[in-house]
Amino acid sequence: MLDADEKLHTVTITINGVRRTVSVEPRKLLVHLIRDDLDLTGTHIGCDTSQCGACTVDIDGAAVKSCTVLAVMADGSSITTIEGLAPAGGALHPIQVAFHEHHALQCGFCTPGMIMTIRELLKQNPNPSEREIRHGLSGNICRCTGYHNIVRAVESLAAGAQRHD
Amino acid sequence: MTEAAASTYIGQPLRRREDFKFITGKGRYVDDIKVPGMLHMAVLRSPHAHAVIKRIDLTAAKAAPGVRVALSGADLVGKIGPIAPNWIIPGTKVPVRPVVALDRVRFVGECVALVVAQTQALAYDAVGLIEVEYDALPAVVDEEQAIGDDAPQLHENVPNNITTVYRVGGGDYRKAAREADQIIKLRVANNRLIPTCMETRVVLADPNSDGTLTVYMPSQVPHMHRRWIAETVDIPEHQLRIIAPDIGGGFGAKMHLYPEELLCPFLARTLGAPVKWWESRSESHQATHHGRAHTENIEIAIRNDGKILGLKVETLGNVGAYLSNMASGGPTVNTINFGTGTYKIENYEAISRVVVTNTVPVDAYRGYGRPEGGYIAERAIDAVARHLNLDQVAVRRKNFIQKADFPYKPYNGPAVIYDSGDYEGCLEKALQAFNYAARTHERDELRGQGRYRGVGVAAYTHMCGMAPSRRLGRMGFDRGGWESSRVSVDSSGRATIYSGSMSQGHGHNTSLAQIAADVLQIPIENIDVVQGDTRQVQAGHGTFNSRSMAVGGSSVHVCAKRVVDKAKSIAAGLLEVDEKDVSYRAGSFSVPGTDIAPLSFSNIARMAYLGHKLPDGMSPGLDETLFYDPAGMSSPSGVHLAYVEVDPETGIVNILDYVAVDDAGTLINPLLAAGQIHGGVVQGIGQAIWEEVSYESDSGQLISSSLLDYAVPHAESVPNIRSLFQVTPSPTNPIGVKGIGENGSIAAPPTIVHAVLDGLSPFGITHLDMPLTPPRIWSAIQIARSGVRQ
Numbered sequence: 001m002l003d004a005d006e007k008l009h010t011v012t013i014t015i016n017g018v019r020r021t022v023s024v025e026p027r028k029l030l031v032h033l034i035r036d037d038l039d040l041t042g043t044h045i046g047c048d049t050s051q052c053g054a055c056t057v058d059i060d061g062a063a064v065k066s067c068t069v070l071a072v073m074a075d076g077s078s079i080t081t082i083e084g085l086a087p088a089g090g091a092l093h094p095i096q097v098a099f100h101e102h103h104a105l106q107c108g109f110c111t112p113g114m115i116m117t118i119r120e121l122l123k124q125n126p127n128p129s130e131r132e133i134r135h136g137l138s139g140n141i142c143r144c145t146g147y148h149n150i151v152r153a154v155e156s157l158a159a160g161a162q163r164h165d
Numbered sequence: 166m167t168e169a170a171a172s173t174y175i176g177q178p179l180r181r182r183e184d185f186k187f188i189t190g191k192g193r194y195v196d197d198i199k200v201p202g203m204l205h206m207a208v209l210r211s212p213h214a215h216a217v218i219k220r221i222d223l224t225a226a227k228a229a230p231g232v233r234v235a236l237s238g239a240d241l242v243g244k245i246g247p248i249a250p251n252w253i254i255p256g257t258k259v260p261v262r263p264v265v266a267l268d269r270v271r272f273v274g275e276c277v278a279l280v281v282a283q284t285q286a287l288a289y290d291a292v293g294l295i296e297v298e299y300d301a302l303p304a305v306v307d308e309e310q311a312i313g314d315d316a317p318q319l320h321e322n323v324p325n326n327i328t329t330v331y332r333v334g335g336g337d338y339r340k341a342a343r344e345a346d347q348i349i350k351l352r353v354a355n356n357r358l359i360p361t362c363m364e365t366r367v368v369l370a371d372p373n374s375d376g377t378l379t380v381y382m383p384s385q386v387p388h389m390h391r392r393w394i395a396e397t398v399d400i401p402e403h404q405l406r407i408i409a410p411d412i413g414g415g416f417g418a419k420m421h422l423y424p425e426e427l428l429c430p431f432l433a434r435t436l437g438a439p440v441k442w443w444e445s446r447s448e449s450h451q452a453t454h455h456g457r458a459h460t461e462n463i464e465i466a467i468r469n470d471g472k473i474l475g476l477k478v479e480t481l482g483n484v485g486a487y488l489s490n491m492a493s494g495g496p497t498v499n500t501i502n503f504g505t506g507t508y509k510i511e512n513y514e515a516i517s518r519v520v521v522t523n524t525v526p527v528d529a530y531r532g533y534g535r536p537e538g539g540y541i542a543e544r545a546i547d548a549v550a551r552h553l554n555l556d557q558v559a560v561r562r563k564n565f566i567q568k569a570d571f572p573y574k575p576y577n578g579p580a581v582i583y584d585s586g587d588y589e590g591c592l593e594k595a596l597q598a599f600n601y602a603a604r605t606h607e608r609d610e611l612r613g614q615g616r617y618r619g620v621g622v623a624a625y626t627h628m629c630g631m632a633p634s635r636r637l638g639r640m641g642f643d644r645g646g647w648e649s650s651r652v653s654v655d656s657s658g659r660a661t662i663y664s665g666s667m668s669q670g671h672g673h674n675t676s677l678a679q680i681a682a683d684v685l686q687i688p689i690e691n692i693d694v695v696q697g698d699t700r701q702v703q704a705g706h707g708t709f710n711s712r713s714m715a716v717g718g719s720s721v722h723v724c725a726k727r728v729v730d731k732a733k734s735i736a737a738g739l740l741e742v743d744e745k746d747v748s749y750r751a752g753s754f755s756v757p758g759t760d761i762a763p764l765s766f767s768n769i770a771r772m773a774y775l776g777h778k779l780p781d782g783m784s785p786g787l788d789e790t791l792f793y794d795p796a797g798m799s800s801p802s803g804v805h806l807a808y809v810e811v812d813p814e815t816g817i818v819n820i821l822d823y824v825a826v827d828d829a830g831t832l833i834n835p836l837l838a839a840g841q842i843h844g845g846v847v848q849g850i851g852q853a854i855w856e857e858v859s860y861e862s863d864s865g866q867l868i869s870s871s872l873l874d875y876a877v878p879h880a881e882s883v884p885n886i887r888s889l890f891q892v893t894p895s896p897t898n899p900i901g902v903k904g905i906g907e908n909g910s911i912a913a914p915p916t917i918v919h920a921v922l923d924g925l926s927p928f929g930i931t932h933l934d935m936p937l938t939p940p941r942i943w944s945a946i947q948i949a950r951s952g953v954r955q
Contacts, residue, residue, distance in 0.1 A: 025286070041197035042190020044413075046363045047446035051872040054363060082190030096188040100180055103836050106844065107670025108187030109363040109413030115188065130885075137880035141872075143363050143414050144670050145840060146847030146909075147880040 011075045015040070016084025024071045031055040031066040033074070034081060042082040042112045046141065053140030056113035057081045063120035065113075065139070082112035085119070094157055095119060104153040106144035114140050118154055127159045174679035174689055175900070178836035182689075183674040192411045195367040195381045196443055203369070204233055206429060206442040207288035209278040209295050210451060211270035214304035214523035214865020215317060218268050218277065218297060225294035226280050231287035233436060235295065237278040238265035245398050245431045248422055248487070251389070252494040253641045257329040260320035260521065262487040264397075264424045270299070271319055271486035272523050273867045274451025276424045281432055281440055304523040304865035308460055308483035311522045319486060319521045328488055329519035331497035335576030336512035338466070341475025345466035349552050353544050354934040355537045357458035357483070357858040358851075359869070360530045361877050362669075364413020365444040366453055368425050370433035377404040380430055383412040384697075385420040385667050386707030389644060391699045393422045398430050405430075409697035415669035416848070417529030418453050420709050421490035425452070447871040455858055456530025458483040459496060459537050465545050466512070471553055471560040475512035478504045478541055482519050485526035492528050493519050498580070498640060499534020505575045506542025507588050507624040507802060508564040513576035523865045525858075529709065531848055532627070532907035536914060539625045543915035547623075547922070551931055557622050557919065558596065565589060565624070572896075581628060583800040584897045586828060588624055591804040591891050595622075595826040598889055599806040604822075608808075612927055617811040618821075621920025625911045626802040629904030630715035632795040647794035648712070649704045650720040652681060652728045654787040656774040658767030659691040660728075665705015666717030667696050671841070671906065673713060676833045680718050680900065684725035686752045687766055703790055711801070711904025714833055719898040720793035727789040732769045738780045739764060739772060799895040799903035803827035805846070805912040807920040816943030818854055818921055820884040825912065827888070830895040830903035838905050839888040845909020846886050851878040852910070853917035857936045925949075 008023040015038060022037045034040050034057065043066060046054035055066045058080040085093045095115050098104070105111045114137070121128065121136040128136065133154045134147070142150060186192050226235040246264040253259060265276045278295050282288035303317040310316055311326040319326055342348060362383075369381040378400060384390045387407040395402035412419065425442045433440045444452055459482050466475035482496020501515035532539075550560040565588045566573050573583045601620070608618040631637060632646030651663040662681050666673055674694045682689040695701050708717070729749060736754035737744040740761055748757050755763035769787070772778060776785035808822040825842050832838045855876035859868040869875040886909075894901025914935060921937050922930065928949035933941060 027286070035197075039199075040190070041194075042192070044194070044364070045196070046365075046413075047872045049446065049871045049873045052363065052446075082188075086189060092188070099188050100184045103181065103840050105184060105187055105670075106672070106840060107363065107412060107414040108184075108192045109194065109670075111187050111192075112190050134880040138882075141363065141877055141879065143361055143416070143848070143877065144844045146843035146845075146878075146886055147883060148843040148847075148886050149840060151880065151885070 009072050011071050013074050014078040016080060026072055028071040029067055030069040030071050030074050033071040034066060040081050040083050044109055044112060046109065051141060052110070053117060054110050054113040056116040056140065058116060058119065063117050082115060085115065098153040098156050102149045102153040102156060104145060104149040110140060110142045114142065114150060122157060128154070130155065174682040175831065175833055177679065177834065179675055179679060179834055181672045181675045182678070183672060194364055194411050194413055195369055195383055198369055198381055200371050200439045203439040203441055204281050204283060204436065205285040205288045206279055206281050206432060206440050207285065207292045208276050208425065209292045211266065211273055211275040211277050213270055213299050213301050214273050214306065215302040216270050216299040217302060218266060218270060219300055220298040221278055222296040223278065226291040229287070229291035229294055231283035232291045233281045235278065235280045235291065238263055238267040241265055245427050248397065248424065250488045250490055250492060251643050252491040254329050254331055254493040254497050255641055257493045258323045259328065260323050260487055264427050272525055273865060274525055275486065279428060281436065285443065306522050306524050306860040306862055306865050308481040308520040308522060311520050312518065319523065323521055326521045327518050328521060329493045329497060331517045332515065333502050333578060333580055334514040335578040336475070338475040338477050338512045338514035341512035342466040345474050346469040347467050349465040349467060349548050351463040351544060351548050351932065353461050353463065353540065355457045355459040355461065355540055356852060356856065356935045357527065358456040358530055358856050359450055359858055359875055360416040360418035360456055362414030362416055362418055365446060365449045366419065366423065366425065367443045368429040369439060369441040370429040371439040372433045372437060377406060378430055378434060379406045379408060381408045381410065382426060383419050384409040384707070385415040385669055385709055387667060387697055387699050388665060388705045389707060390426065394426060394430055397422065397427050400430065407699045409667060412669040416531045417456065417533055417709060419669065420707065421454060421528050450870050450875065451525055451867055454489055454528040455485065455525050456527060457537060458527045459500070461541050463541060463545050465549060467549055469553065471549055471555045471563050473508060473510050473546070473549060473564050476505060476510045476545060478515040480517035482517060483522050483524065483527060484519055485524045486521060487526050489526040489528040491533070492526065494640070495529065495534050500537040502580045503535055503538030504541040506539055507566055507626050508542060508546060509566050511576055524860060531845065531910040535627050535907060536911045539911045540915055543623045547919050558592065558601065561592065561622065561624055562589065582797065583626055583628065584797060584895050585893050586626060586800060586802040587891065587893050588802060588804065591802060591826045591828055592624065594889060594891055595804040595806050595824050598826065598887060599822065599824045604808055617813055617924040617927065619809050619811065619920040619922065619924025621807045621809070621916045621918065621923055622804065623912050623915035623919060624804045625908065626800050627711065627904060627907060627911060628798045628800050629711035629907065630795060630798050631710050631712065632716060632798055634794050644706060647792050648706055648716040648720045649790065649792045650717070650724040651703055651788070651790040652721065652724045654728060654770050656771050658687065658770040660685055660687065661693045661695060662721055663695045663702045664717055664721060665702055665707065666713040667707040669708065671708065671713060672837045676714065676837060677718060677721050679833055680721050681725045684722055684729060685766070686749065704792065711906045714902045715799045715895065715898050715904055716793065716795055718833065718902055719795060719900060720791055722900050723793055724789050724791035727791065728787055731789070732766065732773070732787060734780055734783065735769050735773055736764050739778055795898055797897035799830060799897050801827065801829045801903040801905060801908055803908055803912055805916040807916045809917070809920040809924055811921060811924040811942060813946050816939035816941070816946065818937060818942065820850065823884050824887045825889065825909065826891055827905070827908050828891040828893050829905040829908065830893060831901035832890060832892065833902060835890065838890065841905045842888040842909045843886045845907060846913045847878050847883050849910040849913025850883055850917055853914045853935050854937050
């Protein structure tokens with residue numbers, strides 16, 4: 001749907017449970033809408049070729065790199081970002097707790113995308129093996145942790161998985 | 166507030182206090198900061214490796230929608246720049262580096278012009294309208310070619326493209342070579358890397374109404390950046406405030422002076438409006454410094470029993486088109502001073518030449534010089550074992566510096582001193598954890614079945630926490646080696662630590678608080694840590710060279726002691742006893758052996774601020790500042806082992822096991838220490854197997870121009886890292902701590918290369934240069950199988 005100004009499109013999304021309507025240029029990426037128009041800066045931009053996964057969010061139940069989606073394509077969708085994972089004042093999400101407990105983050109820049117990806121990974125496969133975890137994370141780059149403690153954190157969440165440090 | 170007795174915090178694997186903001190998306194990186202009226206800068210970069218700029222036409226860009234200003238280098242002459250290096254090895258010829266190119270470009274990515282517009286998208290649009298006419302010149306990207314007779318010359322004042330010639334050594338290599346049973350020659354390349362912090366560089370310069378300027382940037386060295394920007398943009402240093410909020414990784418890439426860090430402050434002052442620049446990932450590959458990029462020629466004089474009598478090294482360090490901040494020191498002091506590694510090689514002769522080429526400038530990357538120097542020593546000793554068909558562990562043992570030798574001065578030279586270590590202890594621990602005997606047996610068994618497994622070992626040492634300041638002065642640094650801290654106790658007895666160190670993910674908010682809590686003997690919850698704001702933190706040098714705990718941590722430790730000393734004086738006065746009779750334990754001042762009621766730390770803090778009953782001559786308050794200049798540097802060390810399998814049909818290396826035994830002295834927080842090892846090792850594995858910046862040799866085009874073309878490690882391709890520690894406290898600082906951040910990236914490349922070469926030994930392959938990509942290994946196997954000599 002076009003605004004009075006032909007260059008702008010109106011996009012309505014439900015983000016972290018709140019309905020928002022924004023006017024965007026057709027070329028705007030979803031990640032820019034999230035960061036710049038909605039001020040949800042927990043979603044990060046780490047590359048420009050869709051390699052790093054720092055911008056991963058949940059769109060209608062699927063983990064998606066929000067740099068691969070034009071804002072106009074997200075019209076009508078329901079999005080969860082890292083800010084929506086644990087309600088304000090509420091308990092942390094188990095993945096967030098596991099990241100803290102297992103020292104699965106250092107600079108923290110990749111962390112929101114990692115957590116959103118892991119959320120989907122565990123939804124698809126509640127009991128992943130180490131190999132499946134590493135495969136599931138291969139679309140997200142972390143340069144600090146060497147992935148070791150991220151894998152430990154996910155293992156700790158896997159149902160019935162053996163724990164080892 | 167909590168008054169419970171503080172336990173011992175140093176050595177506890179405390180979970181990080183900084184985590185909550187990051188895991189909930191509340192981290193605050195520079196690109197998350199927006200200020201009203203913010204404009205956006207975009208930069209036009211050279212598409213040529215070497216060219217004369219004939220004409221720049223900004224007309225269309227200036228007329229584009231939303232554009233405030235469009236400038237080329239000519240518009241900036243006499244206003245800002247040039248960009249000066251901070252470390253200049255004596256005798257270095259320093260090429261002039263303008264902030265924006267004037268009449269000539271020297272690498273793909275050099276700034277040619279810029280636009281400031283209302284939005285980032287409009288700035289990008291306008292940059293696309295700038296017309297530039299170039300006359301392309303011949304380019305050279307390789308360091309060996311660059312010093313050849315017919316090579317294109319980059320700078321008039323740098324004949325033969327060599328900025329610096331540096332020699333170091335001791336003993337008599339020629340004599341050793343004469344007495345040797347054999348001489349082994351080896352040429353190794355240390356591949357050019359891209360540091361790849363997940364957060365790219367971002368700068369936001371925000372002018373304040375009082376004439377001061379705030380610059381937000383992810384800086385590893387905020388106070389040094391304040392001075393450099395002040396001096397280069399001509400802003401009074403006291404009117405410039407640098408704020409480094411959360412930083413998405415540094416690894417050495419965020420501690421230099423880049424054009425954009427000067428342009429944004431200049432433009433913000435000129436336009437009277439905030440100006441932000443954000444570096445895209447692909448832009449980063451040509452706008453932020455690369456690392457490594459060396460060629461080393463090595464000669465090893467040996468006895469047939471495996472003892473190394475002498476070592477000769479010739480290094481060529483490719484530093485790109487200009488001398489970046491520390492670039493003349495990297496391939497020289499930082500590399501060849503350390504070419505003998507953990508081995509007792511008394512006859513050493515080394516020369517390093519620093520070479521300019523038409524490539525992105527090269528500077529510090531995680532370990533700067535030690536990964537290169539350590540690689541020389543390790544590839545040399547591995548070549549000895551391979552050549553003499555001796556066990557790789559036995560040869561190392563034969564040549565190790567022994568525990569009793571510390572403090573040890575390699576090759577009896579004045580330049581290097583290793584403060585402490587126990588290499589044999591690390592080795593033994595690593596061999597046991599790795600199950601060396603069983604693994605080598607398994608490897609041999611499987612060889613008979615046509616499977617190519619390999620065991621690799623490497624030892625390393627380091628010298629980090631550059632200090633004291635006098636030493637840095639002698640080496641040509643325009644900086645000191647101290648670190649500042651302020652321990653400010655409020656009237657309730659809670660403390661704030663202001664530290665000149667700068668976390669980029671290291672967890673200083675936890676580790677520095679652990680150090681302070683032990684001295685102050687108050688609960689860690691009562692201690693805050695402030696870094697990264699030059700208005701709040703008194704002074705500093707920041708974080709690099711694995712210096713945060715050894716220098717910054719020691720500074721906090723000693724400063725906190727001063728606070729306790731003053732508190733004790735106040736307590737003695739209040740208790741009406743001699744100061745020497747007062748004991749401070751578990752946050753309480755008491756007089757042992759008496760029934761005098763003890764006073765708590767918070768009581769004393771309150772009295773310090775009331776000032777009612779202070780000893781004669783004492784100033785009120787409980788707030789100490791210290792600029793701590795260490796007497797020496799610390800030398801972490803370690804031994805790493807890897808077990809790999811090479812698939813001969815694909816050339817793919819599968820890492821089956823990796824054991825790291827590291828001696829970083831006292832561990833402040835073993836959980837965070839292991840995290841540093843995991844990350845460093847995986848970056849080192851990246852260098853060993855995948856990462857390499859590739860240039861097209863004739864055109865000088867950057868081929869690895871995005872993350873599509875530059876392969877950093879992914880979760881799927883790396884193993885678990887089994888990190889173990891040995892503790893040999895450093896005698897050079899009061900907490901016995903040594904550096905840890907760079908150890909993994911020093912040790913892992915030779916460990917992996919040795920394991921792969923061991924796996925390929927049935928093919929007669931004795932040497933391959935990094936990265937050991939599948940095509941490189943596969944080709945080597947094909948050549949070996951076809952019987953063609955390498």
